[in-house]
Amino acid sequence: MISRYDSDDGPFVYPIITNDDSKNIxxxxxxxxxxxxxxxxxxxxxxxxxxxxxxxAVKAFLPAMAQKLNIKEIYGICLAENLASVRVLEKCGFTQIYQGPGNYQGREVQIIKTIWKNYTIYFV
Structure with missing residues (x-):
């Protein structure tokens, strides 16, 4: 199962492991x-x-994946009611670009769409 995610085509999935007891959380x-x-x-x-x-995890992941894939923009989308996820995206440098109705897992809900820009790629 793990080798499935080793593909250069993605999706790129990485576990989040605790430092103290190496638990996958x-x-x-x-x-x-x-x-x-x-x-x-x-x-x-x-x-x-x-x-x-x-x-x-997101703060560490963003620059690593942007460099690995040479991408300029990463989008983050979450339910508008998921305030914890909204805060994670804000703390990690995402900027809100949309709030309103959207499709999530086959149902119409209120979403927030954000973007993170890899500015290092613009200056290279």
Whole structure:
């Protein structure tokens, strides 16, 4: 199963592991949209939420994936009611570009769409 995610085509899925006891508590992933952009996703097990794990993982993941794939923009989309996820994206440098109705898992809900720009690629 792990080798499935070793493909250069993605999706690129990485476990989030605690430093103290090496426990797998979630994942962070990137699905490439096209040659210059991708979409990030992440999940933390409920008993580990609110401890900064998602923010730490996303902050480490963004520049590494942007460099690996040479992409300029990464989108983050979450339910508008998921304030914790909204805060993670904000803390990681994402800028809100849309709030309103959207399709999520086959149902119409309120979403927030954000973007993170890889400015290092613009100056190289």
């Amino acid at each position: 979630g994942y962070v992933q990137l699905c490439q949209i096209d040659d210059v952009s991708g979409e990030i996703g992440y999940h933390i097990a409920k008993q580990f939420t609110g401890q900064g794990y998602a923010t730490e």
